[in-house]
Amino acid sequence: MKHKSNDYVIQVQHTPDAVNAADWNELLGLQAQATPFMRHEYLSALHSSGAAVAETGWTPHFITLARDGVLLAACALYVKIHSYGEYVFDWAWAKAYAQHGLDYYPKALVAVPFTPVPGARLLARSAGDRAALLKTLIKWCQAEQLSSLHLLFASEDDLQACSEAGMMLRQTVQFHWKNTRPAYASFDDFLASLSQDKRKKIRQERRKVADAGVSFRCVQGTAITPQDWDFFYRCYERTYLEHGNAPYLSRDFFRCMATSMPENWLLFVAERAGNPIAASLIALHRGAGAPSQPGSSPEPERVAYGRYWGAIERVDCLHFEACYYQPLQWCIANGFQRFEGGAQGEHKMARALLPVKTSSAHWLAHPSFADAVERFLDQETQAVEHYLDELAQRSPIKPGPNP
Numbered sequence: 001m002k003h004k005s006n007d008y009v010i011q012v013q014h015t016p017d018a019v020n021a022a023d024w025n026e027l028l029g030l031q032a033q034a035t036p037f038m039r040h041e042y043l044s045a046l047h048s049s050g051a052a053v054a055e056t057g058w059t060p061h062f063i064t065l066a067r068d069g070v071l072l073a074a075c076a077l078y079v080k081i082h083s084y085g086e087y088v089f090d091w092a093w094a095k096a097y098a099q100h101g102l103d104y105y106p107k108a109l110v111a112v113p114f115t116p117v118p119g120a121r122l123l124a125r126s127a128g129d130r131a132a133l134l135k136t137l138i139k140w141c142q143a144e145q146l147s148s149l150h151l152l153f154a155s156e157d158d159l160q161a162c163s164e165a166g167m168m169l170r171q172t173v174q175f176h177w178k179n180t181r182p183a184y185a186s187f188d189d190f191l192a193s194l195s196q197d198k199r200k201k202i203r204q205e206r207r208k209v210a211d212a213g214v215s216f217r218c219v220q221g222t223a224i225t226p227q228d229w230d231f232f233y234r235c236y237e238r239t240y241l242e243h244g245n246a247p248y249l250s251r252d253f254f255r256c257m258a259t260s261m262p263e264n265w266l267l268f269v270a271e272r273a274g275n276p277i278a279a280s281l282i283a284l285h286r287g288a289g290a291p292s293q294p295g296s297s298p299e300p301e302r303v304a305y306g307r308y309w310g311a312i313e314r315v316d317c318l319h320f321e322a323c324y325y326q327p328l329q330w331c332i333a334n335g336f337q338r339f340e341g342g343a344q345g346e347h348k349m350a351r352a353l354l355p356v357k358t359s360s361a362h363w364l365a366h367p368s369f370a371d372a373v374e375r376f377l378d379q380e381t382q383a384v385e386h387y388l389d390e391l392a393q394r395s396p397i398k399p400g401p402n403p
Contacts, residue, residue, distance in 0.1 A: 008067055009066045009067065010063070010064070011064045011066070013061070013062040014061060014062075015047060016076070017044060017047075019040070024074060024123070027124075028120065029287065030125060032120070032156070033119045034285075035120070035285055035305075036261065036283055036284070037112045037115045038076075038112060041261050042112070042261065045257060046253065047060060049249070049250050049252040049253035050250065050252075051113065051249050052078065057081045057084070058078045058113055059080075060076065060077075061077045062076055063075055063077055063136065063137065065129060065136065073125070073130060073132060074133070075110050075122050075133060075137070076110065076121075077137065078109045079144075079146065080107050080108075080109050081106050087153075088152045088153070090104075093373060096369070096372075097147065105147070106146055106147070108140075108149045108150070109152065110122070110149070110150065111151070111152035116152075116153055116174070116342060116343040117305055118153045118154070118155065118359075119153065119155055121151050121152075121154050121158050122134060127161065130157065130161045131161050134165050137149060138165070141365070147364065148364045149167075149363040152360045153360065154361055159361060163361075167363045168361065168363070168377055169359055170359065170360045170362060171357050171358070172358050172359075173357060173358070174340065174341070174343060175341050175346070175354060176339065176341065176356050177328060177338065177340075177341070178338050179335075179336065183332070186332065187325075187332055190328065193397060194398060195396055198352070201350065202351065205317040205320050205325075206317075206325055208315075209318055212315045212318075213272050214270050214271070214315055216269065216270055216271070216322070217271060218266065218268055218326070221265065224258065224262070224267050226258070228279075229251075231269065231276050232279040232310075233251045234312065235312060236279075236281070236308045236309070238310050238312065239310035265284065266281075266284055267279060268280040268282070268322055268326045268330075270322055272313070277312055277313040278311035278312070279309065279311075279322070280322040280326065281307050283304070284303075284304055285301070285303040285305070302331075302336040303336065303339075303340065304331050304339045306323055306341045307342070309323050324341070327339055328352075339353070349394065352397070355391045357384070
C-alpha cells in the first residue's frame with residue numbers, strides 16, 4: 001500500500017525485503033537507543049526463517065514515511081492473533097474483552113518479536129517525523145479495525161512521542177549490570193564493590209563449577225564455527241523442550257545470523273573432559289548511538305545482551321556461570337559498559353544485575369476499556385514503584401560511595 005499524507009509518501013510493506021536495507025540501517029543508526037535487534041538483517045532473518053510470519057501469528061507490516069526519496073521514519077509492526085513471545089503480559093486484558101463479548105485479537109504490536117530488549121522502535125530523523133509516524137500507525141489501526149496498538153520496550157524518544165499522542169504508558173522491571181566509571185579493572189575488582197555475603201556467594205558458585213571440571217571456551221563473530229552453532233542450537237532447543245514448548249527460533253534463523261550479523265554474537269561454550277556440555281549466546285552492540293545534545297559527539301556505547309542458553313548435562317551453578325559470570329568477566333575485560341540480562345528474574349540481583357524500569361505504550365480503540373486499563377495502569381505503576389523501593393533495600397552493592 002502506498003499513499004501521500006502531509007507531504008509524506010507512506011508505504012506499508014508485508015516483508016522487510018521490500019524496504020531498502022541500507023536506508024533502514026542508516027535511519028536506525030541515528031537513534032539514541034539503537035540495538036542490533038532492529039537491524040534490517042535481524043528482522044529479515046525472523047521473516048525468512050518463518051519465525052515472525054502470519055503462520056505463527058505475527059503478520060508483518062513494515063511502515064515507512066519518506067519525502068523526496070529520503071526515508072524519514074519507519075517501524076516494524078505486527079498484527080497479532082495471540083500474545084506469545086512478547087514479555088509484556090496482556091492476557092488479562094484479552095480475557096476481559098472476551099468476557100464482554102468483544103474481540104481483543106487481532107491487535108497491532110510494534111516490537112521486536114521474541115526479544116525483550118529496550119530500544120528504538122519508531123525510527124525517525126526528527127521528533128516531528130516520529131510523531132507523524134505514530135499518528136499514521138493509529139490511523140492505520142483504526143482503518144483496519146484493530147482493537148489496540150502496543151509499543152513494547154520502547155526508547156525514551158518513543159515514549160515521549162507516545163505520551164504526547166495520549167497513549168498510556170506501562171512500567172515493567174528488568175535487571176541490568178553497569179560498569180563503573182572508571183571501569184572495573186578486573187572481575188575481582190567488581191566483586192570488591194559487593195557486600196561481603198554476595199561476594200562470598202558468587203565465589204562459592206564459581207568454585208562449584210570449576211571443581212566439577214568445567215572450563216569455558218569463548219568464541220566471537222566469524223570464529224563461531226558451524227559446529228559451534230549446531231551445538232548451541234541443540235542446547236537452546238533442549239531448554240524449550242524441557243519446559244514443554246517448541247523454540248521460537250529455528251536453526252535457520254541462527255544460520256542467517258552467522259552469515260549476515262556475525263560481528264554481533266559472542267558464544268560461551270562450557271566443556272568438561274574435552275566435550276561441550278552447555279552454551280550461552282550473547283549479543284553485542286558497539287554502536288556510538290545518536291548525540292544526546294545537538295552538536296555533541298556521541299560517546300561510544302558498548303552493550304552486551306544475554307539472550308539464550310542451554311545445557312546437555314546438569315552441573316550445579318552452571319547456569320549462573322555461563323549466563324552471568326562469564327559474560328560479566330568478558331565485559332570487564334573488553335570495556336563494555338552494560339550487560340542486560342533479559343526479562344524478569346529477581347535472582348539476577350544477587351549477581352549484581354540491578355533493577356531498571358522498562359516501558360511500553362498502549363492505545364485501545366474502545367473508550368470504556370481504555371478508561372479501565374488506564375485506571376489499572378495507575379495502580380500497577382504505583383506497585384512497580386513500591387517494588388523498586390523494596391529492591392533498593394536489598395542492593396548487593398556495598399554501602400557507601402561507589403566510583
